[in-house]
Every structure is written in C-alpha cells, then in structure tokens.
Amino acid sequence: MRSKPFWISFVVALCVISAVSLAVGLLVYPAGRTPAAGSVSRADDGDYYLPTAGDNFSLLAIGSDEVSGKLSGVSMIRFDVANGKVPVVTLPTAMLVPYKTGSATLEAIYAEVGVTALMKALAQYFSVSLNRYIDVTRDGFIKSINIAGSVKSAAAAGGQTLDGARLYDVMQKAAYPGGEKERLYTVSQTVADIINQKASLFLLSNGPDVLSAILANTKTDISAGDIEDAYGALRFMAKLSAKPAYAAEIGGSIGAEGSFVMGDATKKMITQAFS
Numbered sequence: 001m002r003s004k005p006f007w008i009s010f011v012v013a014l015c016v017i018s019a020v021s022l023a024v025g026l027l028v029y030p031a032g033r034t035p036a037a038g039s040v041s042r043a044d045d046g047d048y049y050l051p052t053a054g055d056n057f058s059l060l061a062i063g064s065d066e067v068s069g070k071l072s073g074v075s076m077i078r079f080d081v082a083n084g085k086v087p088v089v090t091l092p093t094a095m096l097v098p099y100k101t102g103s104a105t106l107e108a109i110y111a112e113v114g115v116t117a118l119m120k121a122l123a124q125y126f127s128v129s130l131n132r133y134i135d136v137t138r139d140g141f142i143k144s145i146n147i148a149g150s151v152k153s154a155a156a157a158g159g160q161t162l163d164g165a166r167l168y169d170v171m172q173k174a175a176y177p178g179g180e181k182e183r184l185y186t187v188s189q190t191v192a193d194i195i196n197q198k199a200s201l202f203l204l205s206n207g208p209d210v211l212s213a214i215l216a217n218t219k220t221d222i223s224a225g226d227i228e229d230a231y232g233a234l235r236f237m238a239k240l241s242a243k244p245a246y247a248a249e250i251g252g253s254i255g256a257e258g259s260f261v262m263g264d265a266t267k268k269m270i271t272q273a274f275s
Contacts, residue, residue: 055081055233057131058274060119061191062110066137071110075191076122076130078274081233086195086245087273090187092180092260095252097125105259115219126267128274132222140217141168147214151194155186181250188247195245199238248273 056079063073074091093107099121110118115133123130136144145151145164152161155170162170171190176182208227215222237244248270251263 049232049236051081051233051236053082055079055230057230058129060115060122060130060133062115062118062133062135063141064110064135064137066139069111071107071118072138073187074106074118074122075187076270076274077191077195079233079237080273081237084237084240084242084244085273086192086237087248088188088191088195088245089248089250089270089273090184090191091122091250092184094258095260095262096255097121126271126274128271132226133220134215134222135219136217138168143217144214147210147217148198151190151197153190154193155190185247185249192243192245192247196243199240199244203235203238 058079059077061073061075061077062071064070065072071093074093074095076089076091078085078087080086091106094105096103096105097109099109104112104121106118106122109121115135119130119133142164145167150161150163151167152159153167153170156162156166160166167190171183171187173183176186178185208224208231211227212224249266250270251266253261253263255261
C-alpha cells in the first residue's frame with residue numbers, strides 16, 4: 001500500500017480539537033485562505049486521475065494539552081477516495097479498548113506509551129488500518145486554522161464564520177443539550193465542514209506549501225513524500241461536486257469510573273466505514 005498522507009491533515013482541525021476533535025480538523029484543510037499572488041488554479045490543467053482502492057487512507061487526529069501533555073481529543077478520518085466519501089468519527093478519551101492482558105482508556109494508553117501505541121490499539125479494536133497521525137495542541141489548532149482562514153460552522157449560532165479561537169471554543173463547549181455525545185458529534189461535523197469547504201485548496205499551485213505550513217504547527221508522521229503521493233487522489237476529491245465528508249454518531253454506555261464502552265452497532269458501523 002502506498003504511503004498516504006493527507007489532505008486530512010488539514011482537517012485538523014479539524015476538529016479534533018474539540019478536545020477530541022481538535023486534532024482532526026485542523027490539519028485537514030484550512031478554511032478559506034485567499035490564494036497568494038501568483039497562485040494558479042490547477043483544476044483545468046488537463047491531467048486525469050482514476051482513483052482506486054489503493055488511494056484510500058485513514059488518519060488519526062488527536063488533541064493534546066500543551067501544558068500537561070494529556071490527551072484531549074481523538075478523531076478518526078477515512079479518505080475513501082474510490083467511493084468519494086470521507087467519514088469522520090470523534091471518540092471519547094475515556095473509551096475502553098483491549099490493551100495488554102486487559103483493557104484501558106484511550107487517554108491512559110496515550111499517557112503511558114504515546115500516539116503510536118494509541119493508533120495501534122484503535123486499529124486492532126476496529127480491525128482497520130490507520131495510516132498516519134496528527135497530534136495538535138490548542139495553540140497549534142488555532143494557528144493552523146488562521147493560516148487557512150475562517151470556517152463557516154454549522155454548530156455556531158446562525159452558521160457563523162469563525163476564526164481558529166472561536167472554532168475551538170465551539171468544539172470545547174460543555175453545555176450541549178445532548179451532553180458529551182452531542183459535543184463529540186459537533187466536533188466531527190466541524191471537521192467535516194472544514195474538509196468540505198476547503199477541498200479546493202488542492203486545486204491551487206501553492207496548495208502543498210500551505211499544507212506544509214499548517215503541519216508545521218503539529219506533531220505528525222506525515223511527510224512531504226506522503227503529500228506528493230496522495231496529491232492526485234486529493235485533487236480528484238476536490239473536484240467532486242458533492243460534499244464527501246460527513247460526521248458519524250457514536251453510541252455506547254458509561255462503565256466503571258466514568259469509562260465509555262462502545263456499543264456493538266457503533267463499532268460495526270465504524271469498522272465498515274473505515275475498511
């Protein structure tokens with residue numbers, strides 16, 4: 001499988017920041033940046049691209065606290081290029097998954113061994129592949145979104161257009177009528193909004209440079225080679241008239257000491273969406 005990168009990175013925000021989603025969205029695509037002078041649209045440059053299942057890739061986007069280093073958000077994003085779909089799901093940091101000889105929460109795994117082990121644990125739990133990760137703090141999220149430009153958020157009153165700081169606040173807001181479940185869905189929807197609004201970035205000649213500037217505000221294993229490898233597929237998705245990104249809801253129950261146990265139906269849905 002070719003190494004995949006990301007346009008997802010932009011998502012960063014993506015949303016994952018929402019504590020959870022913060023990380024996610026951010027990287028994915030910075031919203032609404034005004035092209036620099038000399039930037040040229042490459043939408044009609046005559047190139048053609050036929051996507052295959054080999055172009056698909058999944059990204060783990062996480063948010064972490066810049067002071068304590070604790071996990072604050074977890075989002076998974078699947079770029080199903082062959083089918084033109086981008087499911088986004090944000091998970092509770094207190095979610096339990098099998099770990100070593102027992103189980104542990106996502107936040108505990110991250111605190112003990114870091115993002116690589118967290119990515120492995122989630123991949124095994126859902127029986128899917130997670131190809132790359134992005135780890136972003138609140139400050140990194142805000143800087144990344146501001147590089148890209150403001151984002152029109154369906155979660156904000158009246159569908160307001162928000163800068164990085166205000167978008168972060170919307171995702172982190174605790175007073176949602178539906179509680180944490182609604183907040184997590186809002187984070188996923190915000191990441192999806194960013195992806196759908198900013199896909200055109202990949203049709204600009206300076207798109208890779210903007211993406212690299214955004215990634216500089218994060219910790220990630222996405223390389224310049226990854227971006228180049230995936231660029232054809234990302235440009236293909238950017239030309240789609242439909243909005244490919246959508247938020248997925250999660251279901252489950254609260255277990256011992258406030259841990260979250262995912263429901264079987266939700267687990268099956270995520271496995272299918274990310275396979």
